[in-house]
Amino acid sequence: MHVVVNAAMSVDGKLSSRRREQIAISGPDDFDRVDQLRADSDAVMVGVGTILADDPSLTVDDADRRAARADRGDPENPARVIADSRIRTPPDATVLDGRAQTYLLVSEAAPPDFIEEMEDAGAYVIAAGQDRVDLTTTLAKLEGDGIDQLMVEGGGELIFGLLEEALVDELFVYIGPKVIGGRDAPTLADGDGFIEDFPEPELAGVERVDDGVVLHWQF
Numbered sequence: 001m002h003v004v005v006n007a008a009m010s011v012d013g014k015l016s017s018r019r020r021e022q023i024a025i026s027g028p029d030d031f032d033r034v035d036q037l038r039a040d041s042d043a044v045m046v047g048v049g050t051i052l053a054d055d056p057s058l059t060v061d062d063a064d065r066r067a068a069r070a071d072r073g074d075p076e077n078p079a080r081v082i083a084d085s086r087i088r089t090p091p092d093a094t095v096l097d098g099r100a101q102t103y104l105l106v107s108e109a110a111p112p113d114f115i116e117e118m119e120d121a122g123a124y125v126i127a128a129g130q131d132r133v134d135l136t137t138t139l140a141k142l143e144g145d146g147i148d149q150l151m152v153e154g155g156g157e158l159i160f161g162l163l164e165e166a167l168v169d170e171l172f173v174y175i176g177p178k179v180i181g182g183r184d185a186p187t188l189a190d191g192d193g194f195i196e197d198f199p200e201p202e203l204a205g206v207e208r209v210d211d212g213v214v215l216h217w218q219f
């Protein structure tokens, strides 16, 4: 499986404010670049923190891109993947609207009645890991289900979890013209943070987009 992370951050490295509400950091051209990345992926993944904060659709906006996917025999939208250790995803979340297959990655601590509720809401549940989703095992299961190209949109906890398990192949970061600040605002990689063996990706590209810049890193 090839894992591509994409996120937009402020000048000072924040994905959102301390209120954890969705903030438009990207401009129109960057959102269009992200839509193309989604269209090129077999699945788009976020953590449950992003579901609760943003209630995203994770679908492809552009009708021509959806049609191109259908023409090559793919579903119009990539599958959606949510990392949600104990199931906090609401049954009425937009990702459960039936517009694409939705996988819910949970841990063994997920309550069985919640699992049943999610399956009734249309999710395909994969469980691995004691208290927290075992990302290596669950991503391998997704690969076995035909997901070769996985795009990850955040947030910071999930991105750190993937970096910690050395699961990230490429990272695109849009840095937009905003300063958000706040010690409790989410950043690109949160979690516990590294204290040694810091991942050291190679810079593969720099492109000016809208009033900001996209950095492309390879691991």
Ligand SMILES: NC(=O)C1=CN([C@@H]2O[C@H](COP(=O)(O)OP(=O)(O)OC[C@H]3O[C@@H](n4cnc5c(N)ncnc54)[C@H](O)[C@@H]3O)[C@@H](O)[C@H]2O)C=CC1
Residues within 6 Å of the ligand: 006, 007, 008, 009, 014, 015, 016, 017, 019, 020, 021, 022, 023, 025, 046, 047, 048, 049, 050, 051, 053, 054, 083, 084, 085, 086, 132, 133, 134, 135, 153, 154, 155, 156, 157, 158, 159, 160, 161, 162, 186, 190
């Ligand atoms: N600017 C941008 O590009 C984006 C911004 N955001 C923002 O990020 C914030 C949400 O980010 P976070 O709170 O960090 O939540 P998150 O979206 O990273 O979800 C974290 C949750 O993922 C689950 N998880 C399960 N297994 C895990 C594992 N092994 N490692 C890590 N997490 C695991 C846990 O339940 C954990 O609480 C929101 O404010 C949202 O608006 C989110 C995505 C993109």
Ligand SMILES: Nc1nc(O)c(N)c(N[C@@H]2O[C@H](COP(=O)(O)O)[C@@H](O)[C@H]2O)n1
Residues within 6 Å of the ligand: 006, 007, 008, 022, 023, 024, 025, 026, 030, 031, 034, 046, 050, 054, 055, 056, 057, 058, 059, 153, 154
């Ligand atoms: N690329 C990008 N730029 C920003 O400025 C953002 N705030 C985000 N957030 C992500 O976009 C998702 C919204 O998805 P839908 O359009 O509803 O499908 C959101 O959940 C974040 O993952 N991204």
